[in-house]
Amino acid sequence: MRGCESNRRFSAALVFLVALLLYAASAQASGSPIPHGTLQLIAENQWIAIGHPFYLGLHFQLERGWHIYWVNPGDSGEPPRVTWQLPPGLSPGVIEWPVPRRLGTSTIVDFGYEDAVTLIVPVYAEISLAAQPLARLGAEIKVLVCREMCIPGRTQLSLTLPIKSQLPAPDVRTRELFAAARKDLPRPAPQNWKFSLDDAKDSFVLAANVAPQITQAIFFPILEAQIDNSAPQILQPLASGFRLTLRKSDRLLKPIERLKGVLVLSGNRACLIDVPVSKRGAQKNNSGSGIHEIQSSKEEPRK
């Protein structure tokens, strides 16, 4: 009797201990090794709420000086690639990429992240999803980690979360990482900011009518081989905003219809922009240099 009781107590203690260890392991979640760093799969909520979208995150922690790449890696390198292994009824969205940094020297410029970054991904949970105590969410990640040289890595990550019909509740353990990741996301440009883009022979000239005084602007193109990544981007502040001259890539052999990317302005404002190439500018292009084009387009309203 006594023995039985103590046994029961012992197994209860054991269950508690195992649970505690599991919790500690998932809370610390030191991450899987990747070349010169670690990678961790994190969830924003404590459980998957049926019918509610939620976010997963890939938290990269790199050794000092090592970097990974943005969706457009720039002149060299490769972005991380994820293959999700999710239970039926869960479907992943696309990665929401934080604002990258320019990395490199004068002739080769890459776009990426040094030290640490969290890539967040929305996941859609269908209404038909069945509740279950432990659903396994898996991801296979291929990532290129570089410093002076590049090392490809591949790792398999997983996470278990209950699926419940209850409303979602945030996981305090990952709150800061998700908040930091969201802070670094580019936002849509304010509605009253107007952008236009002229095709000026060897360059694109991005003109912006924006309220604040702009003293710094860097453009990161989403697509490869549109602009010359290593060419200086020439900013011309204007009373009404600014003009940014972006040298075209030598590999851009056909005209483009739109230029899409992230514009980082002074004061750490980062906007997502998607600007159509002005047809008028492209026609004028045949008859004169970029400077003339801008002047003539400025003069036009006087006519």
Added chain:
Amino acid sequence: MKRSTLYLMPVTVVICIAPLLVAAAKVGQAAPDFTATASNGKTFRLHDYRGKYVVLEWHNNGCPYVGKHYKSGNMQRLQKQWTGRSVVWFTIISSAPGKQGYVTASEENEYLVKMQAAPTAALLDPTGEIGHLYDAKTSPQMVVINPQGIVIYDGAIDDKPTTDLSDIAGATNYVNLALEQAMAGKQVEMPATRPYGCSVKYPGSTH
């Protein structure tokens, strides 16, 4: 005599700096000329190969993207296939001394034997001069020059920018495409792509 030497001096200076001032190679334009010493000790000048197709392959033996094409035998196959059809193939190593991929002539000769590589020659470019002349960004970056000396392709080796050997089988090889189309008298469909791989390890490169 002395007078004519003096007269020639400024000309020589101009010729020496000229390659640095010339704009980088562009598709549809003349391929910039260069002279280089190969790992076999011979000197090669691009201009001497007018009348033939020439392939330039930027190489770095420590780069995993280069490794993909050499470990699989893909690059060697391409080299054999095209040099067998009278194409001149120059492997170019623009890594600076002390940087990844830098090799001495004898190290490169050993590598060529070990990998059973078959370029026409492996050109040593430790100053990065040829690399800059072609604005080479990555290894493996590939350039195809036609018999008239015009750049007809500049970019990636294929359409799968990864380090996975398994991606080679299903890839569209842009060098094959350019050479086959040009040799058939057709327009090269994809004359420029983003080259993929490791950044070329020029002097002063940091990443």
